[in-house]
Amino acid sequence: MLRELGALTRREFLKIRRNPQALFTSLLLPLLYLLLFGQGFNINPAAALPPGTPPLVAHQVLLDYFRGAPNYYSYFAAGMVGFVAVTATLFIGANVIFDKLFGIFKRTRGTPAPSAAVFGSRLIAGSAQPIALAFFVLGLALLFAHIPGLSGLRVTAQVSALGVVEVFLAIVLLSLMFATLFLTFGILLDVPQTYFAAVNLLNLPVLLTSDALYPWGSMPVWLRTISQYNPVSLAVNVLRETFFGAGQYPFGPGVYLLGLLGWTAVLMGIAIFLVSRALRPLE
Amino acid sequence: MSSRIGGAIVAEDLVKVYNGKVRAVDGVSFNVSPGEVFGFLGPNGAGKTTTVSMLSAGLRPTSGRAMIDGLEVSKDALEVKRRIGVIFQESTADGDLTGRENLEVAAGTYGIPRGEGNRRAEALIHQMQLSDAADRFAKTYSGGMRRRLELAVGLVHRPKILFLDEPTLGLDPQGRAGFWSFIQKLKDETGLTVFVTTHYLDEADTMCDRIAIIDHGKIVATGSPNELKDKLGGDVVTLKTAEGAADMSAVLKPLAGVVSLQKQDGSYRVKCASGETLVPLAVEACARAGAGVTGVTVKRPSLDEVFLEYTGREFREEEGPSATDRAVMMQRVRGALGGRR
Ligand SMILES: Nc1ncnc2c1ncn2[C@@H]1O[C@H](COP(=O)(O)OP(=O)(O)OP(=O)(O)O)[C@@H](O)[C@H]1O
Numbered sequence: 019m020l021r022e023l024g025a026l027t028r029r030e031f032l033k034i035r036r037n038p039q040a041l042f043t044s045l046l047l048p049l050l051y052l053l054l055f056g057q058g059f060n061i062n063p064a065a066a067l068p069p070g071t072p073p074l075v076a077h078q079v080l081l082d083y084f085r086g087a088p089n090y091y092s093y094f095a096a097g098m099v100g101f102v103a104v105t106a107t108l109f110i111g112a113n114v115i116f117d118k119l120f121g122i123f124k125r126t127r128g129t130p131a132p133s134a135a136v137f138g139s140r141l142i143a144g145s146a147q148p149i150a151l152a153f154f155v156l157g158l159a160l161l162f163a164h165i166p167g168l169s170g171l172r173v174t175a176q177v178s179a180l181g182v183v184e185v186f187l188a189i190v191l192l193s194l195m196f197a198t199l200f201l202t203f204g205i206l207l208d209v210p211q212t213y214f215a216a217v218n219l220l221n222l223p224v225l226l227t228s229d230a231l232y233p234w235g236s237m238p239v240w241l242r243t244i245s246q247y248n249p250v251s252l253a254v255n256v257l258r259e260t261f262f263g264a265g266q267y268p269f270g271p272g273v274y275l276l277g278l279l280g281w282t283a284v285l286m287g288i289a290i291f292l293v294s295r296a297l298r299p300l301e
Numbered sequence: 302m303s304s305r306i307g308g309a310i311v312a313e314d315l316v317k318v319y320n321g322k323v324r325a326v327d328g329v330s331f332n333v334s335p336g337e338v339f340g341f342l343g344p345n346g347a348g349k350t351t352t353v354s355m356l357s358a359g360l361r362p363t364s365g366r367a368m369i370d371g372l373e374v375s376k377d378a379l380e381v382k383r384r385i386g387v388i389f390q391e392s393t394a395d396g397d398l399t400g401r402e403n404l405e406v407a408a409g410t411y412g413i414p415r416g417e418g419n420r421r422a423e424a425l426i427h428q429m430q431l432s433d434a435a436d437r438f439a440k441t442y443s444g445g446m447r448r449r450l451e452l453a454v455g456l457v458h459r460p461k462i463l464f465l466d467e468p469t470l471g472l473d474p475q476g477r478a479g480f481w482s483f484i485q486k487l488k489d490e491t492g493l494t495v496f497v498t499t500h501y502l503d504e505a506d507t508m509c510d511r512i513a514i515i516d517h518g519k520i521v522a523t524g525s526p527n528e529l530k531d532k533l534g535g536d537v538v539t540l541k542t543a544e545g546a547a548d549m550s551a552v553l554k555p556l557a558g559v560v561s562l563q564k565q566d567g568s569y570r571v572k573c574a575s576g577e578t579l580v581p582l583a584v585e586a587c588a589r590a591g592a593g594v595t596g597v598t599v600k601r602p603s604l605d606e607v608f609l610e611y612t613g614r615e616f617r618e619e620e621g622p623s624a625t626d627r628a629v630m631m632q633r634v635r636g637a638l639g640g641r642r
């Protein structure tokens with residue numbers, strides 16, 4: 019099992035290395051968001067307050083609106099990390115479908131390699147990519163805060179070692195969860211168009227029902243309620259609590275991580291059930 | 302069909318119905334002995350690839366049973382996969398990987414340890430004469446190199462039984478000869494059993510110990526190439542007599558072994574059991590009757606004739622693209638994409 023997994027994982031990483039364009043493409047969108055959207059869309063609710071509002075009150079308004087973040091960009095940058103973890107997993111299923119079209123998957127299916135190795139190798143390589151990109155985006159947003167003239171992610175809380183671990187776990191779990199989901203789509207579907215239709219159909223509502231991009235203060239109550247269960251929100255909450263303090267959140271990061279783990283476990287369970295059927299030795 | 306126990310490949314009344322309506326394989330039975338090269342011939346869409354898929358644990362039969370090396374395929378699929386090598390009709394190598402990487406990954410998928418896998422890869426690269434191209438991306442390979450790489454990948458786990466689905470499709474004559482001499486050598490050295498489908502009948506004639514012809518999902522003839530040719534009624538001898546000679550029909554017809562006779566101008570087309578035996582008799586008989594024979598040709602029927610006899614001569618309109626068309630199309634797509642993804 020381990021040898022098969024090792025060989026197939028090596029193959030997946032070779033593929034990533036041979037196709038740097040794919041990595042670059044998945045980087046492009048978040049980069050545009052970070053560089054253009056985030057810089058241009060820097061809303062400030064305190065600006066609408068009547069003149070003479072005490073600075074402390076104005077500050078509180080800001081904190082309420084951005085759930086503890088000092089400005090929109092900081093709030094949004096944490097959301098972008100979640101966003102990229104989701105969008106960069108799109109390739110994972112598409113790659114399976116292309117491998118089917120090119121006969122490569124048939125070769126793998128012809129070998130006695132267990133389906134767990136086939137699934138696992140793609141999951142490892144396919145979630146490594148979004149994890150790496152999420153950290154890249156995080157690093158970039160932090161860097162921007164130190165470049166004059168640019169908005170960036172400003173960390174306003176004391177970040178502990180545990181906080182760093184929690185951020186790491188949130189990113190890993192979120193990437194793993196969506197990688198599992200999209201990989202399952204890729205294994206079950208045979209036509210690229212169907213795959214992309216399914217993924218887009220899912221992607222947009224997932225992102226738009228999360229609080230990754232909307233300022234918390236602008237969200238209607240019903241959307242806030244829905245967003246609490248959204249896995250992207252769960253991961254982003256962990257980031258925001260770590261970077262800006264947990265004062266505005268009903269639960270600590272541990273609870274959100276648990277929620278994320280629940281999502282991942284459920285999806286993994288469904289995936290294992292469906293994939294082990296789809297990849298049975300004899301179809 | 303006799304059901305010899307211990308056949309390397311046994312098909313028992315195999316049936317495959319696609320989507321509840323396309324009866325691609327319709328009750329196929331045969332038995333391939335260990336060490337035999339068994340040819341599976343048939344027109345496009347006859348059901349060859351479908352049969353190979355059922356035998357090689359790729360496709361579950363609708364009914365019937367497939368046995369490989371004494372194992373029932375539907376019950377022991379994984380173990381069957383360990384014992385067989387399959388060269389698919391279409392290319393399956395990964396264009397973004399080098400030939401060597403393709404082989405090393407393939408070895409790993411059979412659980413072969415890394416060091417051993419790398420050694421086997423190197424040996425196969427050498428045997429397949431891919432040394433110069435081993436570290437090039439497979440997408441840059443020519444059609445022939447691709448086929449050789451496919452074969453190498455199929456052999457990396459040292460299978461006892463090899464399935465070749467149109468292995469020489471698109472190869473030049475040297476490529477085909479080289480391919481078969483390698484298979485022959487492998488067979489002599491390791492006692493490999495080979496199940497091969499091909500459209501090149503000359504290849505089947507010289508390489509196969511036994512042949513089955515399948516058409517519309519049913520086996521229509523089985524036997525050694527010579528048996529099949531003999532069944533057609535033997536050889537065709539053409540005799541030419543000197544200009545102005547008398548009609549020899551009455552002289553030739555009663556000779557031993559003659560099946561039928563046609564006269565065209567000054568030449569006679571004689572179908573007979575054996576050309577070699579008839580020729581001296583015929584020449585002598587004509588000479589005695591006063592007509593000098595000025596030319597003789599003996600033609601053994603080729604497998605082409607056997608094939609056409611059993612599968613009909615009309616051109617088949619396929620519904621939808623055949624597997625061959627699909628393979629050729631995918632090669633074009635690959636070419637157009639430059640193997641890029
Ligand atoms: N997956 C499938 N679904 C439906 N029909 C199929 C499928 N695969 C093959 N067929 C049909 O089954 C029949 C047999 O196909 P098969 O590929 O076994 O033929 P073949 O003898 O290998 O042909 P070729 O010489 O073109 O490779 C054909 O009519 C084909 O259209």
Ligand SMILES: [Mg+2]
Nearest residue numbers: 349350390624
């Ligand atoms: Mg075929």
